[in-house]
Structure formats: structure tokens, C-alpha cells
Amino acid sequence: MSDLPATVIIQEEGPREGFQIEGPIPTARKVELIDRLSDTGLKHIQVTSFVSPTRVPGTADAEQVVAGITRRPGVSYTGLWLNDKGLRRAIATERLDVRGGINLCASPTFLARNQNRTMQENLEAQRHMLQVYSQLGVEVNMGAVMAAFGCNFEGEISPATVVLLVGQLLDLASEAEVKLEYVAICDTMAWATPPSIERVIGAVREKWPELELSLHLHDTRGMAIADAWTGLQMGVRRFDAAVAGLGGCPFAAHKGAAGNICTEDLVLLCEEAGIRTGIDLENLLEVAHLAEDIVGHPLPGAVKTGGPLRKRSV
Amino acid sequence: MSDLPATVIIQEEGPREGFQIEGPIPTARKVELIDRLSDTGLKHIQVTSFVSPTRVPGTADAEQVVAGITRRPGVSYTGLWLNDKGLRRAIATERLDVRGGINLCASPTFLARNQNRTMQENLEAQRHMLQVYSQLGVEVNMGAVMAAFGCNFEGEISPATVVLLVGQLLDLASEAEVKLEYVAICDTMAWATPPSIERVIGAVREKWPELELSLHLHDTRGMAIADAWTGLQMGVRRFDAAVAGLGGCPFAAHKGAAGNICTEDLVLLCEEAGIRTGIDLENLLEVAHLAEDIVGHPLPGAVKTGGPLRKRSV
Numbered sequence: 290m291s292d293l294p295a296t297v298i299i300q301e302e303g304p305r306e307g308f309q310i311e312g313p314i315p316t317a318r319k320v321e322l323i324d325r326l327s328d329t330g331l332k333h334i335q336v337t338s339f340v341s342p343t344r345v346p347g348t349a350d351a352e353q354v355v356a357g358i359t360r361r362p363g364v365s366y367t368g369l370w371l372n373d374k375g376l377r378r379a380i381a382t383e384r385l386d387v388r389g390g391i392n393l394c395a396s397p398t399f400l401a402r403n404q405n406r407t408m409q410e411n412l413e414a415q416r417h418m419l420q421v422y423s424q425l426g427v428e429v430n431m432g433a434v435m436a437a438f439g440c441n442f443e444g445e446i447s448p449a450t451v452v453l454l455v456g457q458l459l460d461l462a463s464e465a466e467v468k469l470e471y472v473a474i475c476d477t478m479a480w481a482t483p484p485s486i487e488r489v490i491g492a493v494r495e496k497w498p499e500l501e502l503s504l505h506l507h508d509t510r511g512m513a514i515a516d517a518w519t520g521l522q523m524g525v526r527r528f529d530a531a532v533a534g535l536g537g538c539p540f541a542a543h544k545g546a547a548g549n550i551c552t553e554d555l556v557l558l559c560e561e562a563g564i565r566t567g568i569d570l571e572n573l574l575e576v577a578h579l580a581e582d583i584v585g586h587p588l589p590g591a592v593k594t595g596g597p598l599r600k601r602s603v
Numbered sequence: 604m605s606d607l608p609a610t611v612i613i614q615e616e617g618p619r620e621g622f623q624i625e626g627p628i629p630t631a632r633k634v635e636l637i638d639r640l641s642d643t644g645l646k647h648i649q650v651t652s653f654v655s656p657t658r659v660p661g662t663a664d665a666e667q668v669v670a671g672i673t674r675r676p677g678v679s680y681t682g683l684w685l686n687d688k689g690l691r692r693a694i695a696t697e698r699l700d701v702r703g704g705i706n707l708c709a710s711p712t713f714l715a716r717n718q719n720r721t722m723q724e725n726l727e728a729q730r731h732m733l734q735v736y737s738q739l740g741v742e743v744n745m746g747a748v749m750a751a752f753g754c755n756f757e758g759e760i761s762p763a764t765v766v767l768l769v770g771q772l773l774d775l776a777s778e779a780e781v782k783l784e785y786v787a788i789c790d791t792m793a794w795a796t797p798p799s800i801e802r803v804i805g806a807v808r809e810k811w812p813e814l815e816l817s818l819h820l821h822d823t824r825g826m827a828i829a830d831a832w833t834g835l836q837m838g839v840r841r842f843d844a845a846v847a848g849l850g851g852c853p854f855a856a857h858k859g860a861a862g863n864i865c866t867e868d869l870v871l872l873c874e875e876a877g878i879r880t881g882i883d884l885e886n887l888l889e890v891a892h893l894a895e896d897i898v899g900h901p902l903p904g905a906v907k908t909g910g911p912l913r914k915r916s917v
């Protein structure tokens with residue numbers, strides 16, 4: 290009936306996704322959250338982004354955050370960058386697992402608005418980044434397709450477009466003689482639903498049955514857990530997620546509206562399905578409450594409020 | 604791959620679920636919400652409950668609400684009751700679609716705490732209600748299993764227990780010479796996850812392949828839409844839901860925490876899957892905003908905040 294994986298890899302992006310829109314938050318509290326996340330069993334934590342402090346004041350302290358965390362052996366700490374300058378800042382910290390990625394976007398309008406590039410210019414920009422990675426000796430491990438399910442400006446994105454872009458990512462990698470460990474299919478604007486997950490993942494799978502895929506999901510329209518379940522049933526075993534649902538949503542009318550898929554809700558789903566996450570849910574729920582304390586308002590994750598599936602004493 | 608239905612029946616329970624825990628809310632505003640719901644294409648609306656005004660002050664104005672609504676032809680307006688007295692109050696309004704149901708509970712502890720009955724006493728109470736329905740000439744159309752997936756006091760409920768209780772409901776109906784149109788499988792304490800939906804619905808289906816089932820889901824642990832999708836894939840075509848996610852959650856630390864599955868989020872899911880709901884989503888989203896205005900705080904539904912899947916003007 291389904292192709293559920295035995296284990297999943299959850300890449301925690303709460304600190305990066307959250308701190309870039311919340312705040313201001315003292316650096317020490319960001320470090321506290323990351324250190325607590327390190328103790329939950331999570332093996333991948335994206336801690337900050339190295340982008341313009343003018344455009345994203347919330348991550349202006351990226352270097353201080355990285356300098357402050359206690360690195361736990363076996364946990365990979367990563368950062369995000371959008372260009373050479375950010376990459377060099379990440380490398381300069383000497384405390385991150387710096388591996389490169391290339392990103393294409395399925396919506397020309399979103400790309401133009403967000404990065405002021407055409408599709409062709411973006412392809413060239415990725416080719417340039419591959420050269421930079423090579424020059425700096427940075428291993429390239431992933432590709433990503435942004436806006437893979439739909440776009441608030443263009444509507445639904447066809448699976449054929451996603452297949453085209455995955456092909457371009459693989460061609461770029463091949464040209465640069467690097468191998469992508471996985472390709473992230475990103476629901477940047479929360480258009481995915483279980484049927485569109487089936488269509489898009491299905492189309493990519495049909496063309497590249499052996500290619501490992503990951504899903505980056507947003508819960509803006511309440512579909513993220515159902516989307517993840519659909520992905521799991523199709524054998525997807527790598528997900529980005531954010532503790533407590535950190536990340537917010539730029540369209541939200543009130544703070545606490547859904548942003549990224551919530552890590553602890555995803556962990557509960559996986560564990561109930563017999564899929565090992567390696568994460569201690571009870572511990573993670575405490576960190577989710579800490580995240581709410583740090584941002585100072587309720588966050589959207591459900592299990593931290595509803596409680597895990599355990600008996601209460603009568 | 605799946606057994607998706609062509610259409611679904613969504614039974615709106617927002618007014619009843621919401622008003623029993625929110626408030627106080629002026630009767631006129633309850634009537635306003637129900638009248639607006641009547642214009643969305645919903646065909647079943649549960650408008651109030653006829654229970655003790657001491658225990659549930661929020662529905663003390665049940666008769667006034669029913670007297671105030673404008674009944675739209677083709678829409679079935681229902682109420683909830685727990686005993687003969689409530690049933691007689693519902694009948695006396697002469698404005699409701701009064702049809703009877705029988706309910707068993709899969710958790711003895713929950714039953715004892717909530718209704719102060721043993722499993723055997725509850726079975727007798729249902730037998731008594733069937734006699735009352737017969738005496739009052741009320742058609743019986745449904746049975747329900749409460750706490751069908753798990754209980755905060757007993758933990759997970761086995762599918763075999765649910766099968767046993769569905770069998771008891773069918774036996775009771777048969778004894779009373781009535782036919783149940785459907786049996787509601789109710790996740791009273793939000794323990795369901797997609798795998799347990801598969802197990803429980805699967806077990807009942809295996810024994811009674813032709814029996815129509817409905818799902819009553821709570822989103823307290825963020826699983827409701829994924830649960831509904833799993834049910835839809837198994838051919839379930841009847842769901843209870845609450846506009847904007849009205850209903851709240853007794854375990855919630857803050858208002859706005861998830862209660863019932865949200866009607867408009869479920870409608871979006873169905874429509875995206877090509878399943879007809881007969882409901883105008885844009886209209887329903889306006890009613891969801893009205894519901895928030897009436898209760899005076901944010902409600903958990905996601906699509907009312909994130910927006911439907913439509914292009915925005917650039």
C-alpha cells in the first residue's frame with residue numbers, strides 16, 4: 290500500500306527560519322535554543338543565515354551565534370547564504386558544516402520579485418556558485434527547486450516544470466563534476482496539498498527513481514502534516530522542519546500563524562507510523578516551549594499544546 | 604492507489620462545538636453565524652445543544668437560537684442532546700431536523716468520568732434511547748463510537764474494541780428494527796494519526812464493507828487534515844467539521860488552540876483532490892472571519908489566514 294521509510298532525517302531550520310522574521314532576540318537566547326536543540330537527537334541544525342543585515346536584521350549577529358553555540362559531536366550545524374559573500378562569512382566562522390547547494394525557482398515572477406533575475410540569469414548564477422564552491426574547496430551536496438507546487442503570483446506550478454528544473458540542477462552538477470546527495474522540493478509559498486505532492490514527487494520519481502528527494506513544507510494553509518504523510522508514503526525520507534513551527538508567515542494577520550512544518554508534530558507522526566527519527570519527543574517538546582518563551586508569543590505547533598500521545602494519571 | 608470519493612458530505616458543527624465553550628456570545632450573533640453558514644452550500648448544520656444550562660451555560664439559549672435562524676430550503680438543521688429531556692426540547696422547537704443517534708464509548712475510564720456510567724450501563728442507556736425514539740416517532744439514523752482511537756486516560760484504543768462497539772451499535776439498531784444510515788468514528792480526544800485511521804477504519808471496513816462511516820476529528824495534535832486525507836483515501840465520504848476550527852480544546856494553554864477539524868481547510872483539501880463538496884470556499888472564508896469576530900480572538904483554521912489557492916495580482 291505504501292512505501293514508508295524505516296527512518297527519516299529531519300533537518301531543523303527553526304533557528305534560521307525563526308530568527309530572520311522574529312525579534313529582536315538577544316544572541317544569548319538564540320544560542321540557548323540551538324544548544325537545547327542539540328540535545329534532542331536532531332542531527333542537522335541550520336543555525337543562521339549569512340545575508341545582508343540591512344535586509345534581514347534578525348540574523349545580523351550570525352557570526353556571534355555561531356561562535357556561541359556548543360557543538361555536539363555527531364550534529365551537523367549549517368548556515369544559509371545567497372551569494373559568495375555570505376558563503377565566505379560562513380566559512381570564516383570555522384565552526385559550521387559548510388556544504389554547497391544550488392537552487393532554481395519554478396516561478397519566473399517570484400524569482401524576478403525576490404532576486405531580480407530571469408530564469409536564465411538564475412541558471413547562470415548557479416553555474417557561478419558551483420565555480421565558487423570549487424575554488425573554495427566546498428563540497429556541493431544538494432540542489433533545490435523553490436516554489437515547486439505553486440506561486441501566489443503564477444498559481445499552480447506544473448509537475449513538468451519541476452521535472453525540467455530538477456533536470457537542470459542535475460545537468461549543472463554534472464557539468465561541475467559534483468554529485469548531488471539529494472534534491473529538495475520546496476513548497477516556498479505553501480501551495481502543496483496531498484494530491485499535488487503525489488503529482489510532483491511522482492513525476493520526479495518516474496524520471497529519476499533513484500534520486501533522493503527531500504521536502505521543505507510550509508503550513509500556511511494547514512496542509513503540511515498531510516503533505517509530509519503523503520511524501521512519507523512515497524518513500525521520502527528527508528524533511529526540513531522548524532521546532533514549534535518557527536518561521537511565521539509573511540501573509541499572516543497575526544503572530545503565531547503557521548510557517549514551517551512543525552518539527553515535533555512531524556516527529557509524533559513518524560514515530561506513530563513506526564518510522565524512527567532518533568529524536569526524543571518529550572525533550573523536543575520542552576524546547577518548543579522554550580522557543581515560545583524566546584519569541585514571546587504563541588507558536589503554531591500543535592503537539593506542544595495538545596500533548597504527546599501518552600496516558601495521563603486519572 | 605486510493606479510493607477517493609467523488610463527493611463528500613460535510614456536517615458543520617461549528618456553532619454547537621464553538622458556542623458550548625466560548626462566550627458569553629449574544630444570541631443574535633449566533634443566529635448571524637448560522638445564517639451566514641446557510642449561504643455557503645453546507646447542507647448539514649448542527650446549531651446548538653439541548654443540555655443542562657448549568658453545566659453548559661453557552662447553550663442555555665438553545666431555543667432562542669433555533670427560533671431566530673432563517674431556515675434555508677435544502678439545509679438540514681440539527682441539534683445535540685444527551686437524554687430524553689434534551690430530545691424533547693429539540694422536538695418542541697418544531698424547527699429542527701430531529702433524528703436520533705446512539706453512542707457508545709471505547710474508553711471505560713472516559714465514560715465513567717464523563718457520564719458516570721459503566722460500558723454495560725451505557726449500552727442499556729442506548730437501548731432506552733431507542734425506545735424513546737420509537738415512542739416519540741423519531742427516525743434513528745446514526746450510531747457513533749466515541750474515543751475510537753485513543754484516550755488520555757487509557758492510551759491507545761485497539762481496532763478490535765472499535766469493531767466490537769460497532770457490532771454492538773448494529774445489534775442495538777437491529778433489535779429496535781431501525782437501520783443506521785452511517786456510523787461515526789469519533790476521535791474524541793485527538794489520538795488519531797494517519798496510521799491509526801488506516802488500522803481502525805480498515806478493521807471496521809473489513810468486517811462491514813458496505814457500512815457507511817463518518818469521521819469526527821479533532822486537530823489538538825495537528826493531525827486532523829492528514830487523518831481526513833487518510834479517511835478520504837479509504838473512501839470515507841462524510842465528515843464532521845467546524846468553521847474556522849471552532850470548538851477549542853480543553854487542554855489548550857491559550858485560546859485559539861486547535862479544536863475540531865476546520866471546515867474551510869477540509870474544503871480546500873477536497874476541492875484540490877477533485878472531490879466535490881458543494882461549498883463555496885470564498886464565501887465560507889468570509890464566514891470563518893465572522894466567526895473570529897464573534898468569539899473575539901483568533902481561531903485555528905489556516906486557510907482563512909493563509910488564503911485560498913488563487914493567484915494574487917502582481
